[in-house]
Amino acid sequence: MKKFRKVRLVSFDYGQRHKTEIQAAKRIAKKLDLPHQTLRLPILSELTRNALTDNTVKIKTRKNKLPTTFVDGRNALFLTVAAIYAKQKGISDIVTGVCQTDYSGYPDCRQDFIKSIQKTLSLAMEYPFKIHTPLMFLSKAQSIGLMEKLGGLELLKYTHTCYEGTSPACGKCPACKLRLKGFKEYGIDDLIYYR
Amino acid sequence: MKKFRKVRLVSFDYGQRHKTEIQAAKRIAKKLDLPHQTLRLPILSELTRNALTDNTVKIKTRKNKLPTTFVDGRNALFLTVAAIYAKQKGISDIVTGVCQTDYSGYPDCRQDFIKSIQKTLSLAMEYPFKIHTPLMFLSKAQSIGLMEKLGGLELLKYTHTCYEGTSPACGKCPACKLRLKGFKEYGIDDLIYYR
Numbered sequence: 001m002k003k004f005r006k007v008r009l010v011s012f013d014y015g016q017r018h019k020t021e022i023q024a025a026k027r028i029a030k031k032l033d034l035p036h037q038t039l040r041l042p043i044l045s046e047l048t049r050n051a052l053t054d055n056t057v058k059i060k061t062r063k064n065k066l067p068t069t070f071v072d073g074r075n076a077l078f079l080t081v082a083a084i085y086a087k088q089k090g091i092s093d094i095v096t097g098v099c100q101t102d103y104s105g106y107p108d109c110r111q112d113f114i115k116s117i118q119k120t121l122s123l124a125m126e127y128p129f130k131i132h133t134p135l136m137f138l139s140k141a142q143s144i145g146l147m148e149k150l151g152g153l154e155l156l157k158y159t160h161t162c163y164e165g166t167s168p169a170c171g172k173c174p175a176c177k178l179r180l181k182g183f184k185e186y187g188i189d190d191l192i193y194y195r
Numbered sequence: 196m197k198k199f200r201k202v203r204l205v206s207f208d209y210g211q212r213h214k215t216e217i218q219a220a221k222r223i224a225k226k227l228d229l230p231h232q233t234l235r236l237p238i239l240s241e242l243t244r245n246a247l248t249d250n251t252v253k254i255k256t257r258k259n260k261l262p263t264t265f266v267d268g269r270n271a272l273f274l275t276v277a278a279i280y281a282k283q284k285g286i287s288d289i290v291t292g293v294c295q296t297d298y299s300g301y302p303d304c305r306q307d308f309i310k311s312i313q314k315t316l317s318l319a320m321e322y323p324f325k326i327h328t329p330l331m332f333l334s335k336a337q338s339i340g341l342m343e344k345l346g347g348l349e350l351l352k353y354t355h356t357c358y359e360g361t362s363p364a365c366g367k368c369p370a371c372k373l374r375l376k377g378f379k380e381y382g383i384d385d386l387i388y389y390r
Contacts, residue, residue: 116311116318117315121271124268124308
């Protein structure tokens with residue numbers, strides 16, 4: 001895995017119900033003493049109806065259909081805006097935590113999408129973007145292992161995963177379940193509280 | 196050129212100085228009795244510094260460099276948001292007026308970029324987007340010819356092109372010059388007023 005000497009962090013506020021994830025990102029940025037910026041993209045909740053931005057939509061997975069938590073175009077929009085931000089600062093390397101392994105049915109978390117948008121954004125701005133996805137082929141258990149190896153295990157205490165956006169976490173939504181399964185497989189207790 | 200029975204129009208408000216182009220789009224939509232919506236993307240002017248959103252930057256072309264009017268990631272962002280909008284309405288066909296011929300040095304107006312983002316967006320949303328670019332290989336004179344052929348020549352009276360955003364148009368910015376050249380080549384007078 002490539003390491004970088006200088007890092008800037010960005011979060012996206014797109015009207016998600018679990019906006020507390022932005023606070024979590026800020027706390028972690030502060031712990032790591034890294035600059036963090038929140039970029040606002042209200043257009044996403046203005047245009048789409050899904051369980052992550054609209055609490056009248058139930059969080060559920062569906063047979064042969066994308067889950068109700070899928071936000072159309074979210075990662076395409078995030079990566080496009082991250083690339084615009086990066087180029088202004090002379091940055092070519094973009095790192096994102098998308099993951100194809102613990103598959104949640106999100107097409108925009110897959111390797112083929114990332115390869116494609118890397119090319120698209122490089123063409124769009126005539127700039128050699130490189131999108132890094134260190135978690136792409138890791139299970140959640142392996143991601144926890146990576147955090148431990150990098151000496152960052154205690155930072156998991158400050159992370160947020162729950163789709164409901166509650167703290168303590170609900171423990172029941174698909175995101176909580178995936179997280180809990182990861183900790184169980186890795187053989188340690190989760191560091192956050194559940195209801 | 197493919198024709199469509201049902202059409203919806205979208206414009207983008209990204210903090211451009213020539214915001215009057217949105218009013219022009221609305222007027223034309225009204226003339227054609229087509230629904231029109233303006234989508235707000237303030238993030239573009241928040242993140243980038245260029246002559247189109249910042250009047251302290253001079254409008255100019257530069258040798259071996261992108262012109263100061265190039266807005267990083269603009270068409271990538273527009274097409275991504277247009278695709279999100281389209282999918283919510285069950286629309287697969289997206290039409291955009293980008294043009295590679297009357298080359299202004301914009302990489303995100305080129306055919307290879309359009310092909311690439313069409314694939315990227317289809318992968319991102321698991322949806323068969325088709326991006327149409329009827330003006331891609333037309334000169335401005337040929338675009339005017341197309342308008343005449345389609346019986347829409349008089350609509351050019353309501354269009355806006357000037358980067359300065361003034362009405363009457365400045366007649367001196369690169370966009371005005373390109374437009375005037377097109378009318379001259381086509382052999383008719385422009386239908387808008389110039390200073």
